[in-house]
Amino acid sequence: MRSEPAVTTLVPTMATVEAVRRELDDTVTLSLALSEPSLTPTPGQFAMLWAPGVGEVAISYSGVGDGSRVDHTIRDVGATTRALTTCEPGAELGSRGPFGRGWDLSRLPGRRLLIIAGGLGLAPLRPVVEAATAGTLGTSSAQLLVGARSPDAMLYRDEISTHWASLEPQLTVDHATDTWKGGVGPVTIALGSAIGDPATVEAIVCGPEIMMRVVARELMDRDVAPDAIQVSLERNMQCGVARCGHCQLGPLFTCVDGPVLRWDEAEPLLAVRER
Amino acid sequence: MTPSPTDLIAELKSQPFCRDLSDTELAELAACGTLVEVAGGDQLLTLGGPCDWFWVIVDGALDVSMHGPPVGMTIIGRLHTGDVAGVSWVAEPFRSEFDLTAVGPGHAVRFDAREVRRACAADPALGNKIYQRMATLLRDRLHATRLQLLDLYGGSRAL
Structure with missing residues (x-):
C-alpha cells in the first residue's frame, strides 16, 4: 500500500543558499541551509525547489547532509532552473521534501556495486558514491562508471580523480580531445571489464x-x-x-513510487511508446 | 626479442577474438601474425590509406580518429586490451577510413590481412569463425556509434 505523505510536504521550508559551486558552464551545485530541519533524505530522493516569483522544480539531492543542510546540483534548462542556477550565496529559496523512493541501499551488503552514471545522472548518485568511498555500504567491492558528452561536460571531475579514486572510476566520453586519458564511446564499453561475477552485481x-x-x-x-x-x-x-498526476507512469506515480525503480518494474512501463 | 610461434599461439589463446579456435586454427592464424611493440604517437593506419593490417591489442590503447574541417582532429573511439583494431581489411576496397594511432606504449599482435584472407579462403571453417567475429565486432561498433550520434547525455534533465 502506498504510504501517505505528511500534509506539511505541501508547504515549502525556506532555505538559505550557503554556497554556490560552478560545476559546468550551465550547471551549479547549491548548498542549502534549511530554516527547519526536514527528514534526512535518502540518496536518490528529490526535493521541490521553489525560486520565489518564478516557479518550482523537482531536483534530486546531490548531498544529503543531516536534513538541515543539503546539496542540489542543477542544470539551467528553463526559467526556474535559470533562477536557481544564478542564485548568489545568501539568497532565499523554498524547499519541499524529501520525496519519493531513493536507491535501495539495503540490497548492497556483500555485493559488488556498480554505480553507472550518464551526464548529469551522476548528481543523484553522488551521495551513494560518497558512501561507497567511505566504505559504509557494506559492499564487497564498488566501481564507478561515468559517461559524458565530452571531458568538459564531465560532472565532479575533481572529486572523481581525488576523493573517489578508490572506486577505480571508468570514464568515457563521446567526443574526446587528444589529452583525454579515459575511454571514448558510450558508457557501456566499460561494462565488460567491470562486471566480474554477474551473480554478485547490484547496479544502480x-x-x-x-x-x-x-x-x-x-x-x-x-x-x-x-x-x-x-x-x-x-x-x-x-x-x-501523488495528487496531481503529472508524473504518472502506467499504474505508478513516479514522485511517490519512484523515482528509483528496479529494472524489472521499470522496463515494461518504459516499453510503452509515448503518443 | 622475437617471440616463438608457440608464444604467439599462447598469446592469441588468451585473446577474446581467438576464443574457441582449435589448436590448428590458432596455428593457421598465428602464421599470419607478429607480436609488435608500439610507441605513443605511432600511426598504424592512415585515413584513405590501404588497410593491409589489423591488430589485436595485447596491452595499451589505440585511438580511431578522423581529421578535417571544421572540427579538426576528432577521436571517434579508443580501443583497449583485447580489442581488434582495423576492420576495413574484411571487404574491398581494403581502404582505411580512419587514422589509427597509439595512445602510449603497448604491444599488439599485427596480422597481415592478405595472409588472413588467404587462410580463411583455404580453410572455410576458420574463415566462417573469423568473419563471424568480425561481423559481431562491426555490429557492436555500429551500435556504439549510433549511441554516440544520439548525444545521450545532452538531454534536458535538470536534476
Missing part, C-alpha cells in the same frame, strides 16, 4: 532514459539479474505527493 544507474535502457540491456546480456538493476526515472513531478 542514472542518466537519460535511453542510456539507462541500453545499460540495463547490456547488463542483462552479461547475466546480471533485472531485479539487481536500479534506475532513476525522470518525469514531470509537480506536487510530489
